[in-house]
Amino acid sequence: MLRKITIALASVGLLAGLTACGSSDSGVSAKADDPAAALKVAVNPVPHGEILKYVKDELAAKAGLKLEIVEFSDYVQPNTALQEGQVQANYFQHVPFMEEFEKDKGVKLTFVAPVHIEPLGVYSKKVTDLRSVRGGGTVAVPNDPANLGRSLKLLADNGLLTLKPGAPQSATERDIATNPKGLKFKPLKPAQLPRSVADVDLAVINGNYALETDLSPAKDSLALEKAEGNPYANGIVTLPQNATDPRVKKLVELLRSAEVKKFIEQKYAGSVIPAA
Template identity: 65%
Template sequence: MKRKALPVLRKTSIAVAAASLLLGLTACGSSDSGSSGSDPSEPLRIGASPSPHAEILGYVKQNLAAKAGLELEVKEFSDYVQPNLALDDGQIDANYFQHKPYLDDFTKSKGIKLSWVAPVHLEPLGVFSKKVKDLNALPQGATVAIPNDATNGARALKLLADNGLLTLKADAGTEATEKDVATNAKGLKFKPLEAAQLPRSLQDVDAAVINGNFALEGGLTPATDGLVLEKPEGNPYANGVVVKAGNESDPRVKKLVELLRGPEVKKFIADKFKGSVIPAA
C-alpha cells in the first residue's frame, strides 16, 4: 500500500510546486506598472509640454544633469490629459506641465493617485487679441475664448474680472464657471476651447485667454503680446513636478527638483523667456 501511495504523493508535491511557481510568476506580472519607475539606476522618464517645460528640461539635460549624476529621458505631450494618464500607468516616472489646482481637479475626476512634488515656474495667463490693442476697446457682445478645463476656465474668468470686464460672485473660488459671473457690462460671450487650440482661435474671436505655454508654442510672446497678464504675487498656479503617489522620495526626482529650482535654471528662464515665464519662489 505504501509503495502504491508514493507515486500519488510525489505527483501531488509536483503539482503543488508547479502551482506555487505559477502563482509567483503571476504575482510578479500583476504588479503595479506605475511603481516600476523607481530604480535609481535607470534614466528618469519625464513627460512635459514642449514649451517652456521641455525647453527647461533640455537645458538641465545638456548642462547640469550629467554633473549631478542624473540621466533624463524627456517625452513631449501636446495636451493636458495624456501626461497624467501616462504617469498613472507607468509609461513615465514624472511629469512637468501643470499647476496644483489642475492636478487636484484631474486626480479627483479620474480617480487616480498622483502627488505634487514642488513648484518650478509660473506662466502668467494672458488675454490676447488680433482685433483690439486694449481690453477696454472690446466691442459690446464680444466673443472671448477661454480654456475649457475647469481650473483654467475659472482662472480665465478671474483674470477678466481682475481687469474690470466682469465681476464674479463672492463665493466663486477657483472653480468658477460662467454661472458665477455676477455682472457682465459688455455682454461678453464665452467660447470654451481646448487650451491647445486657443492661439489658433484668435482669427475667429475678439480675444482669447491663453495659457502661457500654449501662447509661446503659438508664436506669441506673453510679456509683449498680452493685453494683460496675471500677477505673480500670491499666484497659486505655478507649474511643477508631479509623480505617482508613493514615488515622492525617488532620489532622481529629488535631484531633478533641486536642479530645476536652482540658480542656473532660474537664470536660464529669465534670459530665455524675458518675463513670459517666471521662476517660482
C-alpha cells in the same frame, strides 16, 4: 501517483506565486527608485521641454541623473502616461489642474514642487485695449475647469466682469455676478486658443501655447496674470509611491537651482517666471 501529482501541482503553485511576486517587484514601482535607471519625464514641449532639455544637457550628468524626456502636445496624455507607468514623473501642470484631474479620473497624484509660472494672458487682433471691447463680444477661454476659472478671474481682475463672492478656483459662467458688456464665452481646448485669436474679440491663452505660436505673453498680451501669490505654478508631479524616488528629488533640486532660474529669466524675458 496521486501523491506525485499533488506535489507537482504544489510546485507549480509555488512557482506561480514566486513569479507573481517577482512581477510586482520588477514593474514600474521597482524601477521608479533605481538611481541607475533613466528617469522618464512627460512634458509639454514649450516651455517645459525646453527647460528640461537645459537641465539634461547642462546639469544632469554632473548631478548623476539620467533623464529621458517624453513630449506630449496636450494636457491629458502626460497624466495618462504617468498612471500607466510609461513615465515616472511629469512636468506640465499646476495644482488646481491636477486636483481636477484627480477628481475626474478617481486617481491620486502627488505635486512634488513648483518650478515656474506661465502667466495666463488676454490677446486680441481686433482691439488694442480691453476697454475697447465691443458689447456682446466673444471671448475664447480654456475649456478645462481649472483654467476656465483662472480665465474668468483674470477677466474680473481687469474690470470686464465680476465674480460672485466665494467663487471657487474652478469658477464657470454660473459664478459671474456682473457682465456689463454682455460678453459671450467660447470654451475651446487650450491648444486651439492661439488659432482662435483672429475669429473672436478676445482670447485667453495659456502661456505655453502662446509661446508655441510665437506670441509673447510679456509683450503681446493686453492683460497678464501677476506672479505674486499666483497658485498656478507648474511643477513636478508623480505617483505617491514615487514621491521619495531619489531621482525625482534630484530633478526638483536641479529645476529649482540658480542656474535654471537664470535660464528661464534670460530665455523667456518675463513670459515665464521662476516660481522660487
